[in-house]
Amino acid sequence: MIVLIDSGVLGKLCNPNSSTEVEVAREHLYTLLARGVYVLSSQICDYEVRRSLVLNSLRGLSSEGINNLNKLAEFIDFLPISEKVLKEAANLWAEARIKGIPTADNKSLDADVIICAQYKLLEQEYPGRYIVIATTNVKHISKFAKAKKWQEIEF
Template sequence: MIRRNNVKEINNLNQLKALVDFLVVDEPTLDLAAELWAEARNKGLPTADDNRLDADVIICAQYQLLAEKYPGRYVVIATTNVKHLSRFTEAKEWLDIDF
């Protein structure tokens, strides 16, 4: 967005940051993401190139840790990539919303 100087998208992201808390990518998240990455490949369902620990499994790890931390709460990932993320999480199609 910055490289393309897309002011509208940058403003939308800034408004989103005011509404939601972003999760830290820490060591436990990366450890779980590595396990999910290996599991996906062992099942023949990679979400990215074999040489990459991709963002999909990092997001899935964050989801799983968050769901574990808050049992009974509804946790869902809003995405345009339901196919990959729904292997390890509850994922729903992100709607094109103007803030």
């Protein structure tokens, strides 16, 4: 099983504020990893989460979230944004537009489509493996890839 976590889930895992929701999310990560699940994210997700954490740090809030994100890289891989990924994402984006499925504003960088492109490329690289995107936005992502809420992914 391969689980690709999006920015919403990554942000929850890196959250410097201890809460039941954050602790449950982290325990779920450790459980999946202990069972041999390949958990990874995208560099675009790192960017989205990190920019918010850096902004909060510059505003005088805790920088613990940045440390948490850096530590997480010891446990999970972050897929690079390669030329191949960007070409696949451009195709997905254009196909969605033709079908009338908006993904984001026409002028914005659509991180969800980039993540879905990485999902498609993982499917090609690992044929027959169960691959799913862990997201807080199942309705949107599931138009392009297999997606589930983080806590609903079991192995």
